[in-house]
Amino acid sequence: MNRDERFLKVWNNPILFIQNFMKVSNKVGKEIPFILNPMQREFLNNMSNYNIILKARQGGMSTSLAAQSLYYAITEPNSHCLMLSHREESTRAIFNKLKQLYNTIPEVLKPQLLRNNRAELAFSNGSVITCQTMGNKDVGRGSTLKFIHISEYAFVNSEVAEKQLLSLEQALRPDGVLCIESTANSLNFFHDLYFKSKKKENAYKSFFFNYIDTASMFKDEFKKCKKLFKNINNHDFSEDDLTDEEKELLKIEGMTLDILCWRRLKISNAGIEQFNQEYPLTDIDAFISSGNSVFDAKRVTDAEKALLINKTKHISKDKLKDLPTDLKRCYGKSLFIYKDVVKGERFAFGIDCSEGVNGDYSVIIVLDSQGELVAEYYDNNVKPYLFADIVNSLGRYYNNALLTIEKQSAGHSVIMRLRMEHKYYNMTKYRSYDKLNRPKFEYGFDTNSKTKSLIINDMVELFEKGQLKINSRRLLQEMKQFEIRDNGRMCASGRGHDDMVMATSLSIVSMLHKSHYKM
Structure with missing residues (x-):
């Protein structure tokens, strides 16, 4: 490979370009070559057109993305790059970082600056890098x-985040790259967008980088923490000092005693919840739920971790030999089975219905007699008459299971279709009174503030007593966002959904019901 070929290889590769032609300041202010850390390199090697990054603090991601914008501006004339942040102070910091990186590039390579003000770098090759704050019109x-x-x-x-993201997506070139990066900040639009991308429910590719991935950025801080520990305890931090939790953490690939010493001192200063938000080990740890959560946040997080440790996943379709054709069509998309039907076993269904117009979800939760969630179905685009057909097929598949169907919204239509067209009668009933105060029994479950509180509290009790085994990550996510308001109303926080929670509480009604009805 001759000199020109070597140059073109570097010119056409952002990693090689950044590492060969840009410099950053080290901890003492000395300029050194910009050698990407493992997190920065992994992202640049695997990014897509639409990217969302959940990360631990101070790992250097924003610096590498600033370098990436300079790479495009220099190597692709007439390119427009936009750098955005959540507040003015951060926007200025990004702009200053851009200028510092630009000034380190060899003169022969960088286009002349035509404009250099508080918000924009304009180059002689027609490229522009603009820095703005989110929230501006x-x-x-x-x-x-x-x-x-x-x-x-x-x-x-x-x-603001949702509205402006839509505008930005429309402004992106067909070959453009959009990168959203952030530490966590409670349960909000970023949380929803990240987990939807992780479940491949939107166009974004998700990345998560924990404090082990960014450990190379904290070597000096690790040394300081070790020294501080020794000053306090009169000995070096060792395995003998580890708690049971820390001994388990040490088994994780990449974890070291230095990191654990640093972690312990960080937690002693800020508390475990704040540490997990700013320096998460898993994306589950990152999001702090509100103080008004109905379900114990630690228990929910522990249940999520158990799914990861046990590698819980739904059964592959080819192993479900007798699954009806209509269920096969939606399997792996909206239907997931974790435990197949067992002959003679009684199964309990909870069903929350929607109108199927891309809003709330139509949900089926299936529990076995021991309280294990064995199957789930969710779809926010299925019409009530089609949903009734799916309920019928899945109910018959699970030994003509007992159904508890919430009557609000499309529930009445689903109940009528199940009874009249499918002759499915194994449904719970509730007592009501006619105009003459005569008692009568009606199919379904009538949800009001009183009955909702009762069934949710039953779910809380079973979950906290360890009598409910949840195999659904989606349900656990909803449980984290399910809160009680000051007026006593129980619902999802912010923009979240609670259809899975409601369907699960209804399935518990079925599980605890004494009677089953002949088909």
Whole structure:
């Protein structure tokens, strides 16, 4: 490979370009070559057009994304890059970082600066890098953007975040790259967007980087913490000092005693919840739920971790030999089975119905007699008559299971179709009174503030007593967001859904019901 070929290889590769032609300042202010850390390198090697990054603090991601914008501006003339942050102070910091990186690039390579003000770098090759703050009107409107970086997106008001993201997506070039990166900040639009991307429910590719992935950035801090521990305890931090929890953490690939010593001192200063938000080990740890949560946050997090440790996943379709054809069509998309039907076993269904117009979800939760969640179905685009057909097929598949169907919304239509067309009668009933105060029994479950509180509290009790085994990550996510308001109302926080929670509480009604009805 001759000199020109070597140069073109570097010119056409952002990692090689950054590492060969840019410099950063080290801890003592000395300029050194910008050698990407493992997190920065992994992202650049695997990014897509639409990316969302959940990360631990101070890992250097925003610096590498600033370098990436400079790479595009220099190597692709007439490119427009947009750098956004959640507040003015952070926007200025990103702009200053851009200028510092630009000034380290060899003169022969970088285009001349035509404009250098508080918000924009304009180059002689026609490229522009603009820095703005989220919340300003018309961000990105009228532009055709090669690269968009949104920093600390979780700290942007959810309504603003959603509205402006839509505008930015429309401004992105077909070959453009959009990168959303943030530490966590409670349960909000960023939380929803990240977990939807993780479940492949949107166009974004999700990345998560924990404090082990960014450990190379904290070597000096690790040394300081070790020294502080020794000053306090008169001996070096060792395995003999580890708690049972820390001994388990040490088994994780990449974990070291230095990291654990640093972790312990960080937690002693800020508390475990704040540490997990700013320096999460898993994406589950990152999001702090509100203090008004109905379900114990630690128990929910422990249940999520158990699914990861046990590698819980749904049964592959080819192992479900007798699954009806209509259920096969939606299996792995909206239907997931964790435990197949057992002959003679009684199963309990909880069913929450929606109108199927991309809002709330139509949900089926299936419990066995021991309280294990064995199957789930959720879809926010299924019409009530089709949902009734799916309920019928799945109910008959699970030994003509007992159904408890919430009557609100489309519930009445689903009940009528099950009874009249499918002759499915194994449903719970409730007592009501006619105009003459004569008692009568009606199919389904009548949800009101009183009955909702009762069935939710039954679910809380079984969960906290360890009598409910949840195999659904989606349900656990809803449980984290399910709260009680000051007026006593129980519902999902913010923009979240609670259809899975409601369906599970209804399935418990079926499980605890004494009677089953002949089909």
